């Protein structure tokens with residue numbers, strides 16, 4: 001039986017994520033040698049930009065969307081973080097995700113700080129042309145506060161390589177800077193990196209393998225259920241399957257497929273459309289997204305959206321280990337329940353950090369003009385992920401705290417050291 005250290009996490013139902021992040025910081029400060037004044041500063045973003053984005057729709061109407069960019073901390077380097085298009089995007093959500101990016105970049109020892117942005121829009125309601133106009137206007141509104149040495153966006157939910165290509169192009173037209181280092185996650189033919197797309201799924205699979213091994217589970221025959229079959233979940237499923245695990249269930253927004261003997265990941269990946277409608281799913285059982293989270297498996301990987309493991313379903317999770325592929329899939333309440341039940345949760349800031357790590361390689365490629373091969377990307381990514389895993393494992397053992405706290409403590413220590421070296425300006 002895999003067991004977790006009991007957590008001391010305070011929990012509050014329906015608490016905004018940014019408040020949870022602030023209270024976590026207070027709690028973690030006790031684990032790390034850091035002065036209170038820096039902890040107080042790190043509870044707040046440096047800046048939150050809010051912009052209006054008027055877009056002419058295909059039917060001739062104009063609709064005005066709200067866009068945000070939260071910049072949390074840049075003591076270790078330029079701000080870095082994704083841009084999401086989703087109906088529920090708010091400034092507060094961007095702040096809490098920007099804070100997580102500060103810790104994620106520090107945990108991987110990347111020379112970046114944390115940012116996050118987004119537009120409150122359902123991207124599925126827009127045509128490609130509408131999305132192009134929205135993105136280009138958003139890029140124009142962000143002109144004064146993004147740049148290869150100031151703030152570097154990347155794809156996130158609802159955005160993709162094409163979105164980044166549009167932003168890079170707008171920046172080039174505005175500034176004449178054609179290096180394209182203003183954003184990462186671009187298509188390889190316009191400055192993107194071979195292997196960037198698979199990176200967060202690769203790191204999630206790698207961390208799942210190491211965490212399972214830590215608890216004496218070999219990858220051979222390790223049973224895994226993965227919620228989300230997009231960029232993160234799809235690649236994690238493919239790699240875990242390739243390395244010998246048995247992926248028994250995968251899902252998308254419309255539901256999932258389940259087979260105790262393992263679903264055929266290669267065949268499912270080769271088709272498009274809802275998973276349950278694919279021919280490769282014909283012999284598998286259907287499973288709802290709720291039921292998938294409660295399957296009796298060795299490893300559960302929530303890799304779709306935030307907030308899916310809650311106080312309601314955490315008591316029914318039967319997985320021995322949870323590895324977070326999505327950002328913030330576990331609420332603070334669920335985290336505490338899982339810890340009390342002895343179910344370890346390996347956090348997002350470690351597991352899916354392959355995305356920002358490969359983004360760093362892409363930024364290096366754009367700023368110094370030397371292109372990376374796919375093989376180089378994989379090797380350097382795996383090395384960096386394994387170093388981060390080792391740092392978190394050591395923190396988990398020496399501090400005697402759950403994996404999430406162990407990871408945050410490593411990151412906070414690094415960020416705090418930089419702040420203490422420089423002091424508060426002026």
Ligand code: NAD
Pocket residue numbers: 155156157158200227228229230231232233251252253254289303304305306325326327328352353355356
């Ligand atoms: P994606 O859009 O490529 O895929 C999301 C998948 O989840 C799809 O299969 C979709 O059908 C499914 N899904 C959407 N809503 C769902 C719901 N309510 N219930 C169940 N399934 C649902 O997105 P992605 O890039 O894979 O991102 C997934 C998560 O990983 C997000 O939390 C994102 O912030 C995080 N993340 C992404 C990256 C990246 O570079 N893509 C990096 C780090 C973290």
